[in-house]
Amino acid sequence: xxxxxxxxxxxxxxxxxxxxxxxxxxxxxxxxxxxxxxxxxxxxxxxxxxxxxxxxxxxxxxxxxxxxxxxxxxxxxxxxxxxxxxxxxxxxxxxxxxxxxxxxxxxxxxxxxxxxxxxxxxxxxxxxxxxxxxxxxxxxxxxxxxxxxxxxxxxxxxxxxxxxxxxxxxxxxxxxxxxxxxxxxxxxxxxxxxxxxxxxxxxxxxxxxxxxxxxxxxxxxxxxxxxxxxxxxxxxxxxxxxxxxxxxxxxxxxxxxxxxxxxxxxxxxxxxxxxxxxxxxxxxxxxxxxxxxxxxxxxxxxxxxxxxxxxx
Numbered sequence: 496x497x498x499x500x501x502x503x504x505x506x507x508x509x510x511x512x513x514x515x516x517x518x519x520x521x522x523x524x525x526x527x528x529x530x531x532x533x534x535x536x537x538x539x540x541x542x543x544x545x546x547x548x549x550x551x552x553x554x555x556x557x558x559x560x561x562x563x564x565x566x567x568x569x570x571x572x573x574x575x576x577x578x579x580x581x582x583x584x585x586x587x588x589x590x591x592x593x594x595x596x597x598x599x600x601x602x603x604x605x606x607x608x609x610x611x612x613x614x615x616x617x618x619x620x621x622x623x624x625x626x627x628x629x630x631x632x633x634x635x636x637x638x639x640x641x642x643x644x645x646x647x648x649x650x651x652x653x654x655x656x657x658x659x660x661x662x663x664x665x666x667x668x669x670x671x672x673x674x675x676x677x678x679x680x681x682x683x684x685x686x687x688x689x690x691x692x693x694x695x696x697x698x699x700x701x702x703x704x705x706x707x708x709x710x711x712x713x714x715x716x717x718x719x720x721x722x723x724x725x726x727x728x729x730x731x732x733x734x735x736x737x738x739x740x741x742x743x744x745x746x747x748x749x750x751x752x753x754x755x756x757x758x759x760x761x762x763x764x765x766x767x768x769x770x771x772x773x774x775x776x777x778x779x780x781x782x783x784x785x786x787x788x789x790x791x792x793x794x795x796x797x798x799x800x801x802x803x804x805x806x807x
Contacts, residue, residue, distance in 0.1 A: 502702035506579065509553050509695065514560050517570075521579075522602045526586070526595040530572045530579035535563035540633065542566035542610040542782065543600065545617030548708055549696045551578035554614065557768055561775035565783065566610065569603060573617070575708060577699035586709055589623045596624050600631060610782045612636040614767055619643050619711040625725045626718055634726035634785040636778045639764050642711035644719075644729075644746055645738035659700065666697045674765035675734050688768065716750045723751035728781040730774060732762030755781065 517532035532552050535542075542562060546554040552570035555562075562568055572578030574595050575586040586592055600609065609631050613621030618640030625635045641647055650672065658669040670693050671678045678689050714722065729747060731740045744756040757777060762770045 498702035502577075502698055503579075505695065505698055506551070506553075509691070512556070513553060514556055515563050522599050524574075524595055524598040524602065526584060526591070526598070527574050527582035528580060529574055529595070529599050531599075532570050533568065534559065534570075535565070535567045537567060539565060539567040540608060540610060540782070541605050542568050542612060543605070544568060544570040545596075545611070545613040545620055546571070546573060546576075547615030547617055548573075549577055549699060550614075551576075551695075553695075555767075557771040558775050561772070561779065562612075565779050569605070571599065573620075575706065577696075577703060585706070589620075589709055589712065590627070592620055592709055593624045593627050596620070597628050597631075605631065607631060608633045610634055610636070610785075612638065612778060612782075613640065614638045615641060615764065616708065616711060622714065622722055625727070626714075626721045629725045632725050634728070634782050636728045636730065636781065638730045638767060638774065639732065639735060639737065640711070640729075641737045642713045644713065644743040646713055647711075647737055651737060658696075659705070661701065663693065663697050666693050666700070670696075672736060673763070674768070675736070675763040676732075676761060676769045677765040680769075719747065719750045719754070723753045726781075726785045727754045728778065729754055729756045730759055730766065730777065731756075732759045732764060732766040732770070734761075734763035736763060 515534050517534040519530065519532050522529040522531065544552065544555050546552060551572045555570050559568070559570070572580040574580045574582050575592070586595070607630070610633050611621050611624065612635070613619070615638070618637040619642060621635050622637055622640060622643055625632055637643070641651070654669040654672050657665045670689060674689070677685060680686070729744075731743055733740050740758045744758060747754050747756050759766045759770050759773060767774050
């Protein structure tokens with residue numbers, strides 16, 4: 496069996512266990528074909544989900560029942576990573592990725608009032624998109640974005656590079672480091688989940704041509720203030736390893752106090768798994784509370800912007 500066929504067989508197996516029924520679509524863009532799954536009420540407010548690196552839309556399995564009960568959910572496979580999306584050209588800069596995402600939203604007809612929620616690498620991409628294309632967005636939720644707020648530790652490079660060694664042991668080491676709470680659990684469901692995550696990533700590594708993702712970057716103070724023009728919720732686990740949680744929250748408070756920040760107890764980078772209910776509830780409450788009847792007005796000459804309520 497060819498490598499791609501092995502991966503797609505595993506993907507199909509994991510899809511069958513997805514907790515909600517979904518419609519799937521492939522959006523053709525200049526950057527390639529983008530695969531996504533759609534679920535939730537057709538008249539629900541739109542919510543676009545972006546997964547972490549080395550993962551797919553299936554990574555949202557623990558959160559999908561709650562989110563799709565409220566939102567019309569569009570969960571994407573990243574164009575330049577594992578999954579069913581297929582890229583046509585290399586992605587070299589953050590603008591390459593945000594241009595691709597802008598094209599997807601335009602093709603879906605999601606022109607305003609869009610919620611966007613990203614996990615890890617997907618959260619960094621969500622932040623970059625919100626800075627460049629704020630007018631489409633109702634609000635964004637950033638879940639443990641790497642870099643973005645603070646520099647990544649040296650351990651990030653060590654574990655990440657060692658995970659490229661073609662042996663499952665090294666992928667498990669990376670998972671143990673990033674998911675400190677989940678990987679210490681001994682119940683059958685948690686052990687099975689950890690093994691599934693490791694197997695998915697390891698198989699993807701062996702079945703896809705190695706390509707370096709655009710490295711997540713730390714936002715400048717000016718960029719963070721620009722981000723805060725879109726209603727933003729930042730969530731981080733108290734045991735986060737990509738940066739100290741409280742230091743990240745402190746920087747946001749100093750630079751852009753309008754950004755809402757929350758430290759999730761009993762969680763690390765695995766917060767969407769070990770504290771799924773709390774993360775879902777906070778994200779839903781935040782996005783539902785954002786004033787829908789408003790628009791972001793930008794003064795082209797000064798670059799300043801403000802959110803204006805539309806009379807109803």
